Amino acid sequence: MYDFDTPALRTGTGAIKWDLRQSAFGNGDALPFWVADSDYMSPPEVVDALQEAAKNCVFGYTVPTKSYKDAVAGWVSRRHGWEIDTDWLVPSTGIVSELSNIVRCFTEPGDKVLIQTPVYDPFAGVVRDAGRTLVENRLLCGGDLRYTMDFEDLERKLAAGVKMMILCSPHNPVGRVWTREEVCRTAELCEEYGVLLVSDEIHWDILMPGRVHFSAGNAGTDGNVIVLCAPSKTFNVAGLKCSNDIIPDAGLREKLTKWKETLHVEGSNNLGMIACEAAYTHGERWCDEQNGYLWGNAELVRAVLAQRLPEVRVAPLEGTYLMWLDITKTGFGSRAVCEKLNRAGAILNDGYRYGDDGFVRLNIACPRAQLRAGLEVITACLAGELKR
Ligand SMILES: Cc1ncc(COP(=O)(O)O)c(C=O)c1O
CATH class of the missing domain: 3.40.640.10 (Type I PLP-dependent aspartate aminotransferase-like (Major domain))
Structure with missing residues (x-):
């Protein structure tokens, strides 16, 4: 089995998703679920091929x-x-x-x-x-x-x-x-x-x-x-x-x-x-295993939201690692919701940029522990807003 649970080292590598948190969102400590890349490592077969190529100098x-x-x-x-x-x-x-x-x-x-x-x-x-x-x-x-x-x-x-x-x-x-x-x-x-x-x-x-x-x-x-x-x-x-x-x-x-x-x-x-x-x-086995892992992540999102924040509904995920969350019941537009989430410690993409202000986009291509921590932030922040 491949390892999708170990986080890749990204901070300080120029990774847009991690290193632009402060300059783009004003919170350098927030967990990032925006840019569509993954926070676990590339397949070892790919890394080996690159290392082998580098030996040729x-x-x-x-x-x-x-x-x-x-x-x-x-x-x-x-x-x-x-x-x-x-x-x-x-x-x-x-x-x-x-x-x-x-x-x-x-x-x-x-x-x-x-x-x-x-x-x-x-x-x-x-x-x-x-x-x-x-x-x-x-x-x-x-x-x-x-x-x-x-x-x-x-x-x-x-x-x-x-x-x-x-x-x-x-x-x-x-x-x-x-x-x-x-x-x-x-x-x-x-x-x-x-x-x-x-x-x-x-x-x-x-x-x-x-x-x-x-x-x-x-x-x-x-x-x-x-x-x-x-x-x-x-x-x-x-x-x-x-x-x-x-x-x-x-x-x-x-x-x-x-x-x-x-x-x-x-x-x-x-x-x-x-x-x-x-x-x-x-890369076929890696691809299949990644799809299985992502499905586990998607199920986690659905379960946590259904239990803790049922007002936020999730579009069924058939493909991609990007989940589309309906935030209309919060009473705020997607940019306001994303700002609140940034401050609370989770960076998502506002739906406004894609053409629908009633949604936000969550990237789930990350170790499950990171997703779980992000869901804590998201549910606590938005549940708090709904109670006001
Ligand atoms: C549909 C789609 N097309 C293109 C891209 C970006 O592709 P590239 O980095 O090759 O320009 C993305 C990245 O999120 C995407 O979701």
Whole structure:
């Protein structure tokens, strides 16, 4: 069994989540549950590969090797049932920067780009900062807090001149793992209305029991889809800046590659690719065990809140390690709630930034003891507020 209980040493390492607590939230001692990385260590197989590489004492310019590309294709096939050609891979150094490249490459200033809110906030940022027009297709929140897509609204908006749709799959922050039907319908609508589908699947490996991820690349719309994936969330290697675009269509691939060349955006990170290859070659058991551990953490959150703070309800977690908590019954908006929690000693993300002020986001990718301590802070603080 792998060890997820031992905390990684992070304070003083430049870790955003830990070292920016004071400057960003005014409480350098608060327990951090914000930035989406993990507070336990990366798989030993990944660490060994990096240490082995360091023994070679050289870190020069590199391109993706055949064994690297085979490892990525093997992972995509084994874990996600999608058979890809290694020629379809375009290396990138992070999903958000690549989204920015993609938006600027395939759309013109003023063009409409659709996102499904509430959603990971940099989606809106890359669209707006590129001078494109943001179109929102809001997700529907069910009585059980399970979200679904509003296909009527989606179709209407796609038909009204949208050029690109950015799908978040699995979805951060609402925790949905979109079904095959949902993904196929989305992909087909995009194809029908000539809207390029860009699917951010960075969380695709982090699946709760019984959930199966269906990649947009598998929806049969090969000429109209770009899938973005990375080992960063799954194996806690986000700082190594290694991600992969999977682009089945040669025309789209060439256009993006040429665009990146004109910007002098260079391909890949040497150590990132070493970590990625090791993770995708040796990381299956670790990934499965991590999913089991995260599910245990999610159950702890549900149990503690149900018992001590039933006013705060939790959206069902199907995928990702990010839990979406409904705080509307506190009577405060998400920013006010987060400020109170910061002062009390727990840093969460306010839902306002994702497009829903009635929720906060809790990252549960940490040792269980840390989560338990955080839940003490959260329940004591918010229960106190509710009594006032
Ligand atoms: C949906 C989603 N996309 C992208 C990212 C960030 O990816 P990167 O660090 O590769 O830019 C995150 C991180 O939280 C995310 O949740």
